[in-house]
Amino acid sequence: MKKAWGVELPARASVSWLGLVLALVLLPAASFAGVLADDRADALYHRYEGGGVTIHGPSVLVRKKFAEKYAISANYYQDMVTSASIDVEVSGASEYHEERDQWSLGAEYLRGKTTYSLGYTNSKENDYQAETTTFGISQDLFGDLTTITMGFSRGKDVVRRRDTITDRIDPNFKEPIDRWSYRVGVSQILTKALISSLQLEVITDEGFLNNPYRSYRFVNPSNNQLFSLAPEQYPRTRTSNAIALNARYYLPYRAAVHGGYRFFTDTWGIGANTFEAGYTHPWRQWTFDVGYRFYSQNNADFYSDLFERRDEQNFLARDKELSTFKSQALSLGATYEFVPNGWRFIKKGTLNFYYDRIQFDYDDFRDARYSMLPAADPNFRPAGSEPLYSFGANVFQLFVSVWF
Amino acid sequence: MQVRTGILLAAAVVLAGCGNIEPWVKPYERQALADPIMSFDPNPVSTAYIDHVFDAREGARGANGTAGGGCGCN
Numbered sequence: 001m002k003k004a005w006g007v008e009l010p011a012r013a014s015v016s017w018l019g020l021v022l023a024l025v026l027l028p029a030a031s032f033a034g035v036l037a038d039d040r041a042d043a044l045y046h047r048y049e050g051g052g053v054t055i056h057g058p059s060v061l062v063r064k065k066f067a068e069k070y071a072i073s074a075n076y077y078q079d080m081v082t083s084a085s086i087d088v089e090v091s092g093a094s095e096y097h098e099e100r101d102q103w104s105l106g107a108e109y110l111r112g113k114t115t116y117s118l119g120y121t122n123s124k125e126n127d128y129q130a131e132t133t134t135f136g137i138s139q140d141l142f143g144d145l146t147t148i149t150m151g152f153s154r155g156k157d158v159v160r161r162r163d164t165i166t167d168r169i170d171p172n173f174k175e176p177i178d179r180w181s182y183r184v185g186v187s188q189i190l191t192k193a194l195i196s197s198l199q200l201e202v203i204t205d206e207g208f209l210n211n212p213y214r215s216y217r218f219v220n221p222s223n224n225q226l227f228s229l230a231p232e233q234y235p236r237t238r239t240s241n242a243i244a245l246n247a248r249y250y251l252p253y254r255a256a257v258h259g260g261y262r263f264f265t266d267t268w269g270i271g272a273n274t275f276e277a278g279y280t281h282p283w284r285q286w287t288f289d290v291g292y293r294f295y296s297q298n299n300a301d302f303y304s305d306l307f308e309r310r311d312e313q314n315f316l317a318r319d320k321e322l323s324t325f326k327s328q329a330l331s332l333g334a335t336y337e338f339v340p341n342g343w344r345f346i347k348k349g350t351l352n353f354y355y356d357r358i359q360f361d362y363d364d365f366r367d368a369r370y371s372m373l374p375a376a377d378p379n380f381r382p383a384g385s386e387p388l389y390s391f392g393a394n395v396f397q398l399f400v401s402v403w404f
Numbered sequence: 405m406q407v408r409t410g411i412l413l414a415a416a417v418v419l420a421g422c423g424n425i426e427p428w429v430k431p432y433e434r435q436a437l438a439d440p441i442m443s444f445d446p447n448p449v450s451t452a453y454i455d456h457v458f459d460a461r462e463g464a465r466g467a468n469g470t471a472g473g474g475c476g477c478n
Contacts (some may be wrong), residue, residue, distance in 0.1 A: 042449040048457060061449040075449070143427030181466070187444070192433045197444060201466035242467035248444065250436040264464035272464035280441045287441065297463050321463055329458075354450060360461070395457055397450055 034113045034140050036071045038347075041062050050358065050393025052084040059399075069111065075104040086389060090368045091215060091229065093164050100125045113140040127160040127169060127212075132179070147187040155179030161212040175208030182249075193250040201242045210234035216318040217368060217383070218307040224380035226371060227306060233316050234302075240266035244274075256280045269301035269323065280329070285340060289333035291352075299324045305364050306384045320389065324363040331356045347403040355367045356395040365389050445469065 040063055047056040057078035065071040079102075086096040106119040119134040136151035157177035161170045185199040215229035246260035255281050264272040278291030300322040302315035333354040340348050370386040373379055381387070429437075436442065445451050455468050 042447070044449050044453065046453050059449055059453060075452075077453075143431070145427050145429060183467075185469070189429050189434070189437060192429050192460075193436050195437055195442065199467040199469060203466050240465060242464065244467035246444065248441065248442050250442055253451075254439070254441070256439075256441045262464065262467055264466070266463070268463075270463040272462070274464065282441055295458070295462060295464070300463070321461060327462065328457075352447065352450070353456075354419075356454065356457075395454070398451060399447070399449060401447065402447075 023182060028240075034110050034115060036065045036068065036108060036110050036115070037063065039404050041404070042399055044397060044399035047396045049395075050394060051360070051391040052086065052089070054082045055079050063106075065108075069109065071108040071110075072106075073104075073106040074148075075106075077102040077104070086367065086369065086391075087214060090217075090372070091213070093213075096164075098125055098127075100128075103257075112137070112145075113228065127162045129160075130155060130157040132156075134181075136183075145189045149183070149185040149187070151181070151183035153179070153181035155181070157207070159208050159212060164213070173212065175212075177205055177209065179205030179206075180204045194247065196245065196247040199242075199244045199246075202239065203242075204237070204239045206237045207237055209236065210317065211319065214319055216304070216307060216316045218310050218312065219383060221309070225375070227368065227383040228310070230310055230316075232318065233314065235268065235315055238266060238268055240264065240270075246276075254282055264297075268322070270297055270299070272297035285337045286339075287333075287335040289331065289335075291329075291331040291333075293327070293329040293331070295328075296326045297324065299364060299369050303364075305366050318365075320362055320365040323365040325365065326362060326363075327358055327360045329358040345404050349400065349402045352397070352399050352401065354395075354397040357392070358393045358395065360393070362388055362392045 005049065027224045040061075042059075042061045044059040044061075045056070046059060048054065057080045059075065059132055061073065061075045063071060063073035068316055069176040079100040081098045081100070082095065082099075088095065091395045100123060102123040104119060104121040106117060108115055110116075115136075115138040117134070117136040117138070119132075119136075121130075121132040121261040123130040123132075130372060132153055134151060134153040134154040136149060137224075137347065138147060138149045140147050155178070157179070159177065161173040162168065163170055167223045181201060183199065183201045185197060187195065189195050210232045212231075214232050216232050217227040217229050220226040220228045226296060242264045244260060244262035248256055248258040250256050258277070260274070260276040262272075262274040262276070264270070275294045276291065278289060299323075303317045303319070303322045304312075305318060305323070307313075307316060325369045331354065333352065335350050335352045338349045338351060339346055342348060365388065366384070366386040367389045368383070368386060370379060370381040371383040441444055451469075459465050
């Protein structure tokens with residue numbers, strides 16, 4: 001059994017504040033060693049279908065540690081997108097295809113109870129590039145009952161625009177986005193069967209934050225039953241705050257329940273709540289998961305489904321992501337463990353299948369396709385009185401994981 | 405200066421107290437917590453994907469334990 005450690009107090013008050021806090025908080029914990037995650041490789045196929053959009057592709061993640069104190073990881077992720085979403089239909093464009101390739105590299109260094117991590121991610125589409133660098137530090141405290149994490153990310157994106165007719169990149173359009181993210185978190189063992197975590201993250205973006213293809217709509221000046229379109233205008237800065245509390249509880253038999261809540265606000269006036277709950281049940285070589293997630297948000301200050309006139313205000317958006325809506329998700333998962341006793345260099349492996357059904361119900365985003373119908377069509381509805389939009393999505397994940 | 409010294413000493417005493425906290429769940433009592441079903445993130449490749457699915461379609465973002473990254477998927 002590990003004994004609690006003693007602390008030697010600095011004798012002189014001239015020690016700096018920072019030095020004192022670091023000495024008291026970090027040094028006592030440095031006498032016992034932490035642990036890095038196991039060597040592991042995952043190969044995943046993902047598929048999303050919903051709202052006229054299909055996105056699928058692979059994700060491969062490999063991590064390996066050396067000398068129990070260094071670890072490296074690499075991830076390749078790809079999205080292959082086919083989209084004829086409601087936004088594409090309303091803009092009058094035809095179905096489009098595009099691809100996104102993302103590479104991530106990470107390194108970790110464990111020293112005593114402290115883990116330092118560095119990461120780099122590069123994401124490329126033909127009209128969008130993003131680079132993100134992250135730094136993190138994690139510290140185990142109080143006999144490993146508590147883990148404190150801190151992280152910082154810096155992102156630089158470049159937004160380009162494709163001509164929707166010729167499919168060529170517009171050489172005159174190139175806009176940057178700068179991103180900063182600050183994270184702190186605490187993971188706490190509360191009892192022999194209960195663990196919790198609290199996370200806080202502040203993200204600031206600055207640059208061209210709207211989608212260069214999306215339009216807002218306003219009442220057609222010559223016929224108020226119809227609408228016209230104009231390019232969206234967003235503020236050039238956004239800062240968001242999110243705080244999340246999660247807990248996992250081990251039941252009296254071998255199974256676990258978990259729950260979580262996240263509160264979100266930002267400088268665009270969006271407020272959101274996310275609730276999650278789930279149950280995990282192992283049975284022989286299988287593990288089954290079932291979960292439910294509820295999300296709701298109110299709209300951004302400059303969002304409107306239908307503006308009264310062109311340039312009605314400085315900022316104008318009609319992105320349904322900025323509208324008032326709810327989403328609900330039901331998640332089912334099954335994991336089968338193979339070679340549980342190992343085979344050659346493999347310690348164990350799992351085959352996993354997850355399915356999520358997500359339902360999005362919008363409160364102030366209307367299905368504008370109804371007012372684009374000929375006026376004589378029995379389904380025609382004037383602009384502003386179309387039915388509210390909603391859609392369901394099916395999300396599949398099939399992956400194999402190997403520990404070595 | 406006296407105030408600062410007082411605060412410094414108070415902080416030192418409080419933090420020294422932290423150092424002497426006796427772990428109330430002993431290492432040998434953490435069998436259930438060590439079970440893989442108690443992991444917050446048992447499959448990082450899957451968690452990163454499903455977080456991305458929601459991030460790309462909802463206004464809220466962050467505090468989900470991952471570092472995130474930019475993409476033009478909004």
